[in-house]
Amino acid sequence: MLKHSVIATALAAALNAPLHAVAADDQTLAQIRAEIRQMKESYEARIEALEQRLQASEAKAALPQTAAAPPSATRSGNGFNPDIALILGGTYARLSQDPGNYRIQGFVPGGNEIGPGKRSFNLGESELTLSANVDPRFSGKLTFSLSPENQVSVEEAFFDSIGLVNGVNLKGGRFLSSVGYLNGQHAHTWDFVDAPLVYQAMFGDQYKPDGLQLKWLAPTERFFEVGMEAGNGAAFPGNDRNKNGVGSASLFGHVGDDLGESSSWRAGLAYLRTGAANRSYSDLDHTASEVSNSFDGKSRLWIVDGVYKWAPSGNATHTNFKLQGEYFWRKEDGTLVYDSLAQSLGSASLPFSSAQSGWYMQGVYQFLPAWRFGLRYDRLNSGAPKFGFEGSALGTIDFQRLSPYQPTRSSMIFDYSPSEFSRFRLQLAQDKSRPEVTDKQIFLQYIMSLGAHGAHSF
Amino acid sequence: MKKPSLPLIGLLFALVSMPSHALLNVMACEPEWAALTSELGGDKVKVSSATTALQDPHRIEARPSLIARTRNADFLVCTGLELEVGWLPVLLQQSGNPKIAPGQAGNFEAGSFVQRLDIPSHVDRNDGDVHAAGNPHIQQNPHNIAQVAAALSKRLSGIDPANAGYYEARYKDFSVRWNAAMSKWEQQAASLKNVPVIEHHKNMEYVLQWLGMRQVGTLEPKPGVEPSAAHLTQLLAQLQRQPAKMVLRAAYQDERASQWLSERAHIPALALPFTVGGNDQAKDLFSFFDDTVQRLLEAAK
Structure with missing residues (x-):
């Protein structure tokens, strides 16, 4: 092509050149004419071919955009790359009481996310999830959580079996435990801004063991599954005990079904056994000195949970309703070391036991597409802890944080979801977690989800 | 933990090896x-x-x-x-x-x-x-x-x-x-060729392509986004310039947006069965298409 055009240009230049000397004789002239004719013909043929190609491609473009049917119709995520999902969230909080003084009276604090958080604008935790199939047998998933304090933590990191055998599923790593109903769900799918009080008091937000989970789904018409988890026991109410073996174990069972075309339900029962060694918290003694106390012993927890969902003809797009509730009962036995750092009256070790309970009930109604309204009521019963004070100068007054109380909270939400992937929420709450004050809370929240379309569990 | 796991696994296998x-x-x-x-x-x-x-x-x-x-x-x-x-x-x-x-x-x-x-x-x-x-x-x-x-x-x-x-x-x-x-069906539906229609969600493309009908707008501003008042008003204005014959939706879709447009643009709002069981007539695959074609013909009259 290039060669031809160079020759053509050269020829054109040569032909246009003033003929100072008519050097070319008739023979050469005829030769040149023949060459030009040849070139012209060849170019015409090329142009024609190009025109035909253009017409063909135009006709093709005019056809509806279809694809030949290749054997693999669905591509998961980005082909061989993992699916990536990103959750962005943030709140604006107006709290009538100083969140720095927040406590749930009667309960030993633990975990890390207790209370309403900070005032004013707050970045929530941003979550980044990578997931993919490992091989035909396993899939893997990693969720990072980026805290507003610029810390990265591993929210979840686990492998999961794919169709292992006869309803058996094996999971290993760090994962949201299947005990309870809300525990297995990520915070961004919750219907309220914060976790129920009972989750905050008994799990310090959510229970995430590092360990293994084995589940079995029965081959029955009605959904029935049982499972067990074994973990290292480091998650609250346990703590890291530097021990070999299984530090925490749980058993759970779920049963569920439909009620006609419009309703469905699931109920669950779970038992968690874990332990703590030198699990410390700070308390006030009768001299009003801040002392560090610590607990050694075992912790056993029972959970009963239930959820009911309704949508006309099972079509939740327009209107739907969801009712859920959970009841927790926890017993801790062991020894409590008073003032373990001898900051006030000197250390003392006492036999200790407590039986505590709590529940919540919430209902959320989608009254129009994209619009929802919900109510939640939380109630805890700290019970009176039993101390073995024999031979000790201490009394219950030296454990002010554990003095009995029944914290309650009422919350209301309104939320609007412009699409499946974005949500704005208003939450009003009256929090009576401590006897002296009532915290009136207003939250505005946004939750945005980007990337891979996550499937939601029931 | 070690002791109960063996009998448990045994139990699992006993339960799962039931006759198929x-x-x-x-x-x-x-x-x-x-x-x-x-x-x-x-x-x-x-x-x-x-x-x-x-x-x-x-x-x-x-x-x-x-x-x-x-x-x-x-x-x-x-x-x-x-x-x-x-x-x-x-x-x-x-x-x-x-x-x-x-x-x-x-x-x-x-x-x-x-x-x-x-x-x-x-x-x-x-x-x-x-x-x-x-x-x-x-x-x-x-x-x-x-x-x-x-x-x-x-x-x-x-x-x-x-x-x-x-x-x-x-x-x-x-x-x-x-x-x-x-x-x-193709014989019956010959007259539907080039009939312009509005649809609720982009879920009618295959029936429209099959019968040669033309989609000239959707009630949803974008796929999966609920119809908004602003978008419907715009659609109505478009219909006044460029009329369509009907507003299509699937049986499972909310009728209100269709009805709103149907009343104002004076064109029928039509719920297609969309799949088997979408209405009383669509009992199996044959009656599903029978009914779909009949409804489209009716609405295009």
Whole structure:
């Protein structure tokens, strides 16, 4: 092509050149004419071919955009790359009481996310999830959580079996435990801004063991599954005990079904056994000195949970309703070391036991597409802890944080979801977690989800 | 922990090694595939559909009952093309059923066997809920049903070779009846060619393409985004310049946006069955298309 055009240009230049000397004789002239004719013909043929190609491609473009049917119709995520999902969230909080003084009276604090958080604008935790199939047998998933304090933590990191055998599923790593109903769900799918009080008091937000989970789904018409988890026991109410073996174990069972075309339900029962060694918290003694106390012993927890969902003809797009509730009962036995750092009256070790309970009930109604309204009521019963004070100068007054109380909270939400992937929420709450004050809370929240379309569990 | 685990595992195996059923247990994701599997599988299969025609197949809860059904299925027949992406992965994961895991013979994706429409050149959520693999609502073109039937029949024979001859005979019979029905529908619907219509969601593309009808607007501003007042007003203005014959929606879709436009633009709002069971007339695949064509003809008068 290039060669031809160079020759053509050269020829054109040569032909246009003033003929100072008519050097070319008739023979050469005829030769040149023949060459030009040849070139012209060849170019015409090329142009024609190009025109035909253009017409063909135009006709093709005019056809509806279809694809030949290749054997693999669905591509998961980005082909061989993992699916990536990103959750962005943030709140604006107006709290009538100083969140720095927040406590749930009667309960030993633990975990890390207790209370309403900070005032004013707050970045929530941003979550980044990578997931993919490992091989035909396993899939893997990693969720990072980026805290507003610029810390990265591993929210979840686990492998999961794919169709292992006869309803058996094996999971290993760090994962949201299947005990309870809300525990297995990520915070961004919750219907309220914060976790129920009972989750905050008994799990310090959510229970995430590092360990293994084995589940079995029965081959029955009605959904029935049982499972067990074994973990290292480091998650609250346990703590890291530097021990070999299984530090925490749980058993759970779920049963569920439909009620006609419009309703469905699931109920669950779970038992968690874990332990703590030198699990410390700070308390006030009768001299009003801040002392560090610590607990050694075992912790056993029972959970009963239930959820009911309704949508006309099972079509939740327009209107739907969801009712859920959970009841927790926890017993801790062991020894409590008073003032373990001898900051006030000197250390003392006492036999200790407590039986505590709590529940919540919430209902959320989608009254129009994209619009929802919900109510939640939380109630805890700290019970009176039993101390073995024999031979000790201490009394219950030296454990002010554990003095009995029944914290309650009422919350209301309104939320609007412009699409499946974005949500704005208003939450009003009256929090009576401590006897002296009532915290009136207003939250505005946004939750945005980007990337891979996550499937939601029931 | 160590002691109870051995007996427990023993118990598990005792429970799971129960005799299998004689019938092939098929779970279809959508009613059209349940109907097709019944046509082809006859009395050798036990078929149920995970969803009904009155449910939005994009938005299904991964209900416990569905998990239990997925657990017990020998064969899964779904559309694929990301239609079930919001719920099927949960069912598959929780079912622990190796027979129907993705990539296995027991996992059949109908969408792989048809010519797909609306494959986006790029995927951005700014364009709404678009499916990278193309428009997944393939069941409203009977030619697609025919193609899927051929593949499904082969797959049934592969999974259940003992009854291969039976499936083949049923497929041949179905195929003859289906081809005859298609010619009948195409004859009946000849007058629908080039009829302009509005649709609620981009889920009517295949029936429109089949009958040569033209879509001139959607009630949803973008796929998966609820119709807004502003968008509907704009659509109404457009209809005054460029009229359409009808407003189409599927049985599961909310009627209010359609009604609003129908009253103001003075064109009929038409609910198509969309799939088998979408109305009282659409009892099986044949009556589903009979009814669809009849309703379209009625509305286009």
